[in-house]
Amino acid sequence: MNSLRILSILALGAGLGLGGYLVIERTAGPLDALTGTAVAADRAALYYRDPSGAPAWSAGPKRDSEGRDYLPVYEENSTVEPPKAKPQRADVSRKILYYRNPMGLPDTSPAPKKDSMGMDYIPVYEGDETDDGSVRLSPGKIQRTGVKSEAVERRTVRVAVKAPGTIQLDERRVSVIAMRAESFVQKVADVTTGTRVKSGQPLMEIYSSAIASAAAEYLATINSKIVGGVEMYGRGSRQRLTNLDVPEPVIAAMEKSKVAPVTVQWSAPRDGIVLERAAVEGMRANPGDVLFRIADISMVWALVDVAERDLGNIAVAQPVTIRARSFPGRTFSGTIAVIYPQVNRETRTARVRIELANPDSALLPDMYIDAEIGTADSAPVVAVPESSVLDTGSRQSVLVDKGEGRYEPRQVKLGRRGGGYIEVREGLFEGDAVVTSANFLIDAESNLKAALKSFGEAPSAPSDSTKAGMGDHK
Structure with a gap:
């Protein structure tokens, strides 16, 4: 029971810390008054106290900052009390206005006193109280x-707006190959979905009666002996082939050979990746049917959702750093191209489009990314x-x-x-x-x-x- 009381008092003293001093009213074991060494070494010490009498204790042996051993305190049957903490000396050179409660309670006293726990009230000196609301601290405190403290300076405040998003295709870099007249697919090249193709690379051969008729009409016009035939009639016949979306190299070869081809070879209109292949050998393609869809991904878009509260900090042409979750440690640089003029009702975010260079095609459509928009003011x-x-x-x-x-x-x-x-x-x-x-x-x-x-x-x-x-x- 006594040990429990002592530990409780010790814990309370440690919790009070800077608030005041703890006085332990109990009897310790026999100690040498001069050296503080234990007389009875066969007994276990309850705790160890500071040799200078300061309000500091330890559960085990230790030394103070000057290398002196803490003094042990023994069981109940000892007759010598441990020295109590020395009361704080008042600064006689300064006038004491009043004494305040050591626990911070709104209680003052005009004269020195102790609270209910035996702690001394703290003196408040003249000069510590000011009317401007300032606080004065001693150098020791x-x-x-x-x-x-740090001096206030003028500096550029860098505000980073972070937003999640996805990679999307640049709408201006997507091409489709669709028939404008009833056609039949005679042959398809070894090109599948996901294949990278170059501009002008053959994709398929098509037979179309409408294209064959327009080609024959055009050749007949340019082969005519009528003076001015090409200028007057050939231009309309050639335009008909163009309207049927016949590739320009096919028309040029026809003009050179003066022979109408049975089938027309269709080629890739741009460098890119085949996103869709619907062409199958022998199939019939109706007007409007998309047979190939090709996208150039050397430039892509990053569509990110920026919170409504951050819209005032962003603007078109601001630099953006993109980090793809698929490539940790790698960053991609871009700029804001468009801030869409609408806020989502549910998420309270606005969509922002960022244009990114993608020379090695690392960024793929629908890939998750994280954007960091730098909004530093100059x-x-x-x-x-x-x-x-x-x-x-x-x-x-x-x-x-x-x-x-x-x-x-x-x-x-x-x-x-x-x-x-x-x-x-x-x-x-x-x-x-x-x-x-x-x-x-x-x-x-x-x-x-x-x-x-x-x-x-x-x-x-x-x-x-x-x-x-x-x-x-x-």
């Missing part, structure tokens, strides 16, 4: 809490590190380092965030110093000070003499 702005801002949701503030241990809370209006910095639109100027570390501790001290001040300004209860005087008027 600044060092212990790790307070750091004009530098007043900015502070993110760690310096105290944000309560309804109020944003920073702590300005006024020098000589004084810190002033100041409310600010924030702007864009990015790259670990936040734009400050109002409240700070270039050259001001703001606290970047341990600022929440100073803020807590400031809130405590405000609470104590409001508590001190509260109307006091009437004294006994006042009550007596009031009673005389009844």
Whole structure:
């Protein structure tokens, strides 16, 4: 039971930490008053205390910063009490205004006193209280809490808008081969879906009575002996072949050979990948039937969905970095080409089109990608590190380092965030110093000070003499 009480007291003392001193009212084992060494080494120590009497304890043997061993404290039957922590000495060179509660409660005293747990009230000196709401910390406290400040500078705030998306084909680089007249597929080249083809590469041979008739008419016109026949009639016959989508190389070969071909060879209109092959040898193709679909993927689109709140930060021609989930560590560069003028009702996002060069055809249609749009403004702005801002949701503030241990809370209006910095639109100027570390501790001290001040300004209860005087008027 006694051991449990001691451990509880130790845990409470460790939890109080900087708030005050812990006094342990119990009897320890016999100790040598000068050296602190144990007289009875055959007993187990309950804990070990600091040899200087400071409020520090350890569950096992250890040494202080000067290399001295912590002193053991033994069981109940000892008669020597461990030395208590020395009370904090007041600074006699400064005037004490009042004493405040060590636990931060709104309770002050004009004279030294202890709270219900035996901890001394903390003195508040003249000069520590200011009317501008600033907080003054001693150099020792600044060092212990790790307070750091940084000068406010103008810098470029880089805001990265991230959005997911997919790779899609460039609509301007897709070609289809479809018949404009009733035709029959005589032969199909060794080309399948997914095959890469070059412009002019043969795909199939077609027989069409409409094409054969137009070719015969054109050859008859250009072979005619009529003066001016080609100019007057040949132009219309050739246009008929063009309207039937006969490839230009076929028409040129016909003009050179003066012979109408039985079948017409169709070739690829561009470099690309065969996305669809519907042509089968011997099949009948009606007007409008698509037999091949070929796409050039040397340039592709990245369609990403940008959140509605980020639309004000993006614009056409901004650079974009694309990362494909299929290629970790590799990036692709592009620019914003179009911001679609519509917001999705369900997702509250707008679609953005980014044009990407794809020379090695690594990016394929419907591939998932992640886009990062750089929205850095070229004009530098007043900015502070993110760690310096105290944000309560309804109020944003920073702590300005006024020098000589004084810190002033100041409310600010924030702007864009990015790259670990936040734009400050109002409240700070270039050259001001703001606290970047341990600022929440100073803020807590400031809130405590405000609470104590409001508590001190509260109307006091009437004294006994006042009550007596009031009673005389009844």
